[in-house]
Amino acid sequence: MGEKRHLKPEESVCFCTKTTWHAISRLYNTTGAQHDVSASTGFVLLNIDLDNGSPATRIAPQLGMEARSLTRVLKSLEEKGYIYKEADPKDGRVMRIFLTEEGRKKRELAKIGVVAFNKAVREIVPPEKLDIYFEVANTINEIIDKRSIYDKVNVNQLKIKN
Numbered sequence: 001m002g003e004k005r006h007l008k009p010e011e012s013v014c015f016c017t018k019t020t021w022h023a024i025s026r027l028y029n030t031t032g033a034q035h036d037v038s039a040s041t042g043f044v045l046l047n048i049d050l051d052n053g054s055p056a057t058r059i060a061p062q063l064g065m066e067a068r069s070l071t072r073v074l075k076s077l078e079e080k081g082y083i084y085k086e087a088d089p090k091d092g093r094v095m096r097i098f099l100t101e102e103g104r105k106k107r108e109l110a111k112i113g114v115v116a117f118n119k120a121v122r123e124i125v126p127p128e129k130l131d132i133y134f135e136v137a138n139t140i141n142e143i144i145d146k147r148s149i150y151d152k153v154n155v156n157q158l159k160i161k162n
Contacts (some may be wrong), residue, residue, distance in 0.1 A: 046110050
């Protein structure tokens, strides 16, 4: 049998995804700091419906965020006066999140940043490569959603000590 080869970090899907996201996030945070908007708050603002608000329970799944993280972000946005909450008129158990005028301005700044980044990438990366990138990213998300990636791994064979 062949010799086991260890995966180098730069060959790991996880490493590549994480370092790329951190670089994008740093870019958004650095740019947004001048306007009191972080990458997290910007994405939340962008996912709030301008006319009807959005149920708080829908925002986290749309962004792949944990509910606790979203709660912290929403609290911060509310304290800054960017959002307000109202009970849904059809279902009082549902809390809807709305943008204030200041929140709409911050949302527009976040949108400008996201559009500019995407434009810059699209000017350099050919469309056919981006199509492959999105296809691969979607496939990875499907694999994760199935949660079966470790079904074939016998953890006991890994000989990891607690």
